[in-house]
Amino acid sequence: MPPSFTEQPRSTERPPVAPTLTDRIARIASGLIGGPLGDHAVDPPRRRYWTPVRVILLTGLIAFAVNWLQKYPCAAGGWTDWSQYTNACYTDIRALWGAERLNEGAVPYRDHxxxxxxxxxxxxxxxxxxxxxxxxxxxxxxxxxxYHLNAIVLFICGAAAIAILHKIREDNRRTDLPGPNPDPALVHSRPSRPWDAMMLAAAPVVLVTATVNWDLFAIALSMPFFLYWQRSRPIMAGLFLGLAVAAKFYALLFIGPLLVLALRQRKLLPALQTTAAAAVVWALINAPVAYFWRDSWMRFFELNSERPVDWGTGWYVLRGVTGWERLWDSEFVNDLYLVLFALSCIGIALLGCFAGRRSGVPGLRGIATADDLMPRLAQLCFLVVAAFLLFGKVWSQQYVLWLLPLAVLARPKWGAFLLWQAAELFYFFSFYGKMLQVSAEEEGRGIPEFLFLTAAASRWIMVAVMCALVVQEILIPRLDAVRRLPLRPKPAAPTPLPRGASGPAPAAAP
Known part of the structure; x- marks a missing residue:
């Protein structure tokens, strides 16, 4: 009989999952440093200094340093001959120094x-x-x-996000168990996966997008939401969720999946506490600005409703391929976006409510992991944010940073992840080629429209593929690397018949 979970140690007492043994891409890449973990290796290794989190953070700091060098040609400003596009080093941080009148000592909202x-x-x-x-x-x-002050602080934010993601996956607790005090052995039944954080630290797009805008700040605030929710501390989770929404509105999309799973578990109170705490924190931050400088405060909301279809969105690609003139009408696109996004959210909610509704798996009764079938919060959050981008009329190049930690939490597998990253890099450099073509049109520079449409379409398709893979793992939980459920037992092979026999073998004599 298989052992019960009461006999299993906590995940923190078990060796962490070795990616070189469970992921094909990680196994191939490990050849650069000696190959996969061997049979005689000490697992976990007896490290004194180079622990997983330190190795991962060092990788992240190297990535941030490369990003700093990549953006350095634009740090001084005074861009000439479209150098911000030819060097692909444009950053909103440097551009808004003058556009927001910070160079005059203006105070945001009060003066501008x-x-x-x-x-x-x-x-x-x-x-x-x-x-x-x-x-x-x-x-x-x-x-x-x-620029350099912002870069330093944003790199600190990025390192914090990596460290928190490492902690989430190192602990890797279940949050789908019933009752206020679930069995600790069940809570810690998933394997420890500290190396998943390497996917965020080594993500190729970080090299070029980390300091395009202030998104790393919002990401660093959103990651503790997942950590504290995993640790059953709803008020602290709500505090950081409110801070994240006050920094970038995309974090507001986490509330829907949170409430859907809470309704399914019939544990609505913690989710409502988190939502209420987030609302209070957001209101406390926004109220003074909204009261004293209402028009400046409303600028963010007005701009998002007025903006036309942006470069590289699905609508831009559709308009370029079909020539549909109605897609120049921002109000029409707004309506289509709202309908498609609402339908996507309904579908994701239904998936969260009904996927994995099975009491057990044949042949695995008594094994607690067989009940670990409910969609995970990070999976639904990834799908909602991805739908927001896929159907939205604005999809700036740095928005990929929103999806990065969610993708790692939802599906920590390197294969499709790297293909998606390649598509994002293709779009990143194509975007600057397109900006050069538009800005220096009379000089015949930049890239043709069909190449930019190809890059934008490849990004759209790869995000959609990532969504499809996450949905597949929600519907087939055994494919989910985070759960690491046992495989279905194969039926026993029938007893071979004696040579020459035409029927079942005779029973042995008593």
Whole structure:
């Protein structure tokens, strides 16, 4: 008989999952450092200093350093001959130094409307004041100081996000168990997966998008939401969710999956506590700005409703392929987007409510992992945010950072992940080629439209493929690497008949 879970140790007492033994791409890549974990290796290794989290953070810091070098040609400003496009180093941080009047010492919202949620506005405002005053003291342009200050703080935010994701996967607790005090052996029945955080640290798009905008700030605030929810601390989860929404609105999309799974489990109170705490935190941050500078505060909401179809969205590709003129009408696209996104959310909600509704698996009764069939929160959050991007009319290049940690939490497998990353890089460089073609049209520079449409379509398709793979693993939980459920037992082979016999073998004599 298979052992019961009461006999199994906690996940923290078991060796962590070795990616080189469970993931084909990781196994191939390990050839660069000596190959997969061997039979005689000590697992886990007896490391004194180079623990998994330190190796992962070092990888992330190297990626951030490469991003810093990649954006360095644009840090000084004064872009000439479209250098921000030819070097693919454009960053909103440097561009908005002047556009938001930070170079004049302006305070966001009070002196100038800001197109970002309040917490991001405060972020840029505080660092803007430091850069402005430092520039006055040293008699130099504060723009480069502003960019480098932002880069340093954003890299700290990125490192924090990597460390928190590592902690989430190292612990890897279940949150789908009934009752207020579930069996600790069941809570820790999933394997420890600390190396999953390497996917975030080594993601190729981080090399080029980490400091395009302030998204790493919002991501660093959103990751503790998943950690504290996993640890059954709903108020703390709500606190960080409220902070994340106040920094970038995409985190608001996490509330739907949270409530759907809570309704399914009939444990609505913790989810409502999280939602209420998030609402209070968001209101406390936004209320002063909304009260004193209402018009500036409303700028973010007005801009999002007024913006036309942006470069590289699915609507842009559809318009380029079909020539459908109605897609130039932002109100028409708004209506289509709302309908398609609403239908997607309904489908994801139904998936969250009904997927995996089985009491057991034949041949596996008594094994607790057979009941680990409910969709995971990160899976549904990934699907909702991806649908928001797939059907939205704005899809900036740095929005890929929103999906990165969610993809790692939802589906920590390297194969499709790297193909998606390749498509994102293809789009990133094609975008700047297109911007060069539009800006320097008379000089015949840049890339043709069909190549840009191809790049944008490949990004759209790969995100859709990632969604399909996540849905597949929700419907077939044994494919989910996070759960690592046992495979279905194969039926026993029939007893071979004696040579020459035409019927069943005779029973043995008593």
């Amino acid at each position: 409307p800001v197109e970002y949620p309040v917490l991001t506005g405060w972020f840029m405002g505080i660092l803007g004041q430091i850069a402005f005053r430092a520039g006055n003291v040293f008699g130099t342009d504060g723009g480069p100081i502003f």
